[in-house]
Amino acid sequence: MSLPKGVQRRDFGDGERLATEGPPVYGEPTADGWRQWDPRRSKLGAMLETDIDTGLVGGETVLYLGAAAGTTVSHVADFAGPTYAVEFAARPARDLLTAAEPRPNLIPLLKDARKPDTYTHVVEPVDVLIQDVATRGQAKVALANRRFLRDDGRLLLAIKARSEDVTADPDAVFDDVLEELTTGYDIVETRSLERFHEDHLAVVAEPSG
């Protein structure tokens, strides 16, 4: 699949790796202003390493749920337009603020993604909703935030099976989450992220009529 504009494969000394152009955030290798994007530390990076079509072209407006310390969302902000980053835990959010400092298009929101009413007044309609919250109720979070997604927008979701139920068969968990998602989204594609992230499923979906 083609990479979004602003994401390239570059050699940092051990073969071609995904990279974006911007200031480093998590001690990743850098060269000529570019920074390596590690798919083992990023579900979206892992999605770009599979053949799933994320539909990302670069320059999109993004709402990112579960920003943590900014590892992935900082790469997103390097190639996207306005990037709203929601994280509810204060500790990682401190590092997120640091990642946002040199990135004027990265807007950190210390908010609970289960309560979108608390940031409706800040977030504009977005082209892409990216979700990596790794918490119970992942479908509910995606459904609650569908309101921000343009009609022709896309949801890029990483489902972590163990966050829903540590004891259940991951495939059964994925089926349940996907079924719940279909109450507000049409599923376009799914792909296992097993190569990089154990028991994770990547989902591309569009808001349904």
Ligand code: SAM
């Ligand atoms: N996406 C990050 C990255 O690749 O850099 C890693 C995210 S980590 C797997 C999941 C994050 O989601 C945690 O930082 C957690 O605090 C956050 N999270 C979980 N539930 C949340 C919620 N309801 N609202 C906001 N953040 C949430």
